[in-house]
Amino acid sequence: MSDAIVEAYSALDARMKVIDAIANNLANANTTGYKRDFGHILETEIGSEAGTSIDLAPGQLLPTGNELDAALNGAGFFVIDTPNGQRFTRTGTFALNTQGELVTKDGMKVLSTSDTPIQVGEGKVEIRDGGVVTVDGNEVGTLKVVAFADSMHLQKEGLNRFLWNGTPAGIQPVSNPPVRGGYLERSNVNAVDEMVHLMSSYREFEAVQRGLRTLMTEMDGKLIQELGRIS
Amino acid sequence: MLRALYTAATGMQAQQINIDTIANNIANVNTTGFKQGRAEFQDLLYQNLRPAGTASSASTEYPVGLQLGLGTRPVATDRIYRQGDFRQTGNALDLVIEGKGFFQVRLPSGELAYTRDGSFHMNSEGAVVTAAGDPLEPQITIPADAQEIVIGSDGTVSVTQSGQAAAQQVGTIQIAGFQNPSGLSAMGGNLFLETSASGTATAATPGENGLGRVNQGFLEQSNVSVVEEMVNMIVAQRAYEVNSRAVRVADDMLQQINNLAR
Numbered sequence: 001m002s003d004a005i006v007e008a009y010s011a012l013d014a015r016m017k018v019i020d021a022i023a024n025n026l027a028n029a030n031t032t033g034y035k036r037d038f039g040h041i042l043e044t045e046i047g048s049e050a051g052t053s054i055d056l057a058p059g060q061l062l063p064t065g066n067e068l069d070a071a072l073n074g075a076g077f078f079v080i081d082t083p084n085g086q087r088f089t090r091t092g093t094f095a096l097n098t099q100g101e102l103v104t105k106d107g108m109k110v111l112s113t114s115d116t117p118i119q120v121g122e123g124k125v126e127i128r129d130g131g132v133v134t135v136d137g138n139e140v141g142t143l144k145v146v147a148f149a150d151s152m153h154l155q156k157e158g159l160n161r162f163l164w165n166g167t168p169a170g171i172q173p174v175s176n177p178p179v180r181g182g183y184l185e186r187s188n189v190n191a192v193d194e195m196v197h198l199m200s201s202y203r204e205f206e207a208v209q210r211g212l213r214t215l216m217t218e219m220d221g222k223l224i225q226e227l228g229r230i231s
Numbered sequence: 232m233l234r235a236l237y238t239a240a241t242g243m244q245a246q247q248i249n250i251d252t253i254a255n256n257i258a259n260v261n262t263t264g265f266k267q268g269r270a271e272f273q274d275l276l277y278q279n280l281r282p283a284g285t286a287s288s289a290s291t292e293y294p295v296g297l298q299l300g301l302g303t304r305p306v307a308t309d310r311i312y313r314q315g316d317f318r319q320t321g322n323a324l325d326l327v328i329e330g331k332g333f334f335q336v337r338l339p340s341g342e343l344a345y346t347r348d349g350s351f352h353m354n355s356e357g358a359v360v361t362a363a364g365d366p367l368e369p370q371i372t373i374p375a376d377a378q379e380i381v382i383g384s385d386g387t388v389s390v391t392q393s394g395q396a397a398a399q400q401v402g403t404i405q406i407a408g409f410q411n412p413s414g415l416s417a418m419g420g421n422l423f424l425e426t427s428a429s430g431t432a433t434a435a436t437p438g439e440n441g442l443g444r445v446n447q448g449f450l451e452q453s454n455v456s457v458v459e460e461m462v463n464m465i466v467a468q469r470a471y472e473v474n475s476r477a478v479r480v481a482d483d484m485l486q487q488i489n490n491l492a493r
Binding site: 012016017019020021022023024025026027028029030031032034037040042049050051052053064065066068091093095096097098099100105106121122123124136152153155156157158159160165166191194195198199202205206209212213216 | 239274275294467484487
């Protein structure tokens with residue numbers, strides 16, 4: 001096997017991973033608060049390698065009229081309490097649990113600025129700009145919204161949750177956050193962009209694959225068959 | 232490579248559920264008291280092949296990682312309890328709840344069910360029942376010789392009987408509230424059942440405990456907006472299409488890999 005084959009193989013593998021990331025974006029084209037993964041090809045000493053980074057571009061805000069829906073019209077994340085610790089989300093499709101606390105659709109408590117669950121209970125709920133939650137006009141808590149020092153240490157955990165694996169000092173509370181009650185943030189996946197990336201990655205894959213086949217069948221094959229022939 | 236195939240397949244399945252929900256909404260655009268359903272999705276777990284921020288040498292670190300997601304899954308079909316428009320019917324036993332709350336209905340099994348559909352009728356004994364014949368709880372019986380039925384905004388039912396000048400109170404309609412109405416389980420027939428997620432019902436006089444008031448002579452129409460559903464349907468169908476395209480590309484790539492070794 002020549003170096004060229006190893007390089008071509010790594011190029012194919014990297015394209016496949018980029019296409020995996022695109023497929024995940026397309027699958028989440030309708031997931032509220034989803035942030036797309038951007039697949040890159042990085043050059044290395046022995047060919048290429050894939051990398052992904054999270055594209056935090058805002059998604060379109062969609063009015064729903066549902067009083068427990070909230071969206072962030074700008075940077076930041078809602079903070080939720082999970083069994084594995086605090087996690088962050090842009091998905092504001094909130095609900096109430098049996099105790100009347102504000103939770104995500106999978107039951108994780110949404111935290112207030114004082115790191116406690118927000119007790120809502122019965123009554124007319126309103127989520128106001130700045131994250132203030134009111135029930136029948138009375139304030140019951142303020143949604144905690146945080147931003148991060150960099151996006152490098154931000155990881156996706158799935159289930160619409162983000163994880164911060166940097167230092168705790170990298171988590172910065174946002175004062176007066178741009179919370180919009182009765183709105184949801186759509187996925188920031190643009191199907192047109194993803195299709196273009198899908199097709200271009202696919203064509204790159206095809207080209208490398210052609211090259212690899214030529215290398216394997218023509219050149220190496222000829223070397224083996226012709227040089228190795230005993231005349 | 233198989234990752235993209237399965238990932239795109241989860242996307243197609245999610246959009247099918249989305250379309251199912253939208254179709255049910257559209258089918259119920261004329262159902263009294265119907266509340267719009269909404270399918271909600273979550274991204275699935277991620278494979279962390281190379282976390283960002285790990286050391287690429289003693290003094291440097293990878294600025295970008297390699298995280299590959301495995302698709303999407305439906306997490307909930309939420310019901311949007313936005314108030315539907317009121318339609319005047321003039322019928323004395325047509326009621327709407329203006330605000331939160333549900334009418335309580337006793338099922339033949341003895342269980343209580345809850346509904347926003349206030350199109351009530353009288354059965355042969357004069358009891359106030361739903362269109363399916365289930366009596367309202369607490370039960371209210373209208374005397375046979377009642378000339379006029381008046382239902383106040385606090386749920387008091389009074390009737391004027393022939394030969395009597397004064398109206399006579401025959402009962403009070405109570406409505407039930409829940410901590411988490413989205414947790415109710417829909418049983419069809421416009422009825423909902425209590426679940427552990429919804430919390431227990433607290434019955435009260437209309438207008439109290441944050442519950443809505445009752446209005447006589449109106450019906451609450453379905454809160455489904457046809458325009459919104461059509462737009463959602465187009466979005467869901469296109470999302471299905473791009474996911475199916477991703478499946479095809481993944482399949483093509485697998486085929487090419489197979490062709491490498493000939």
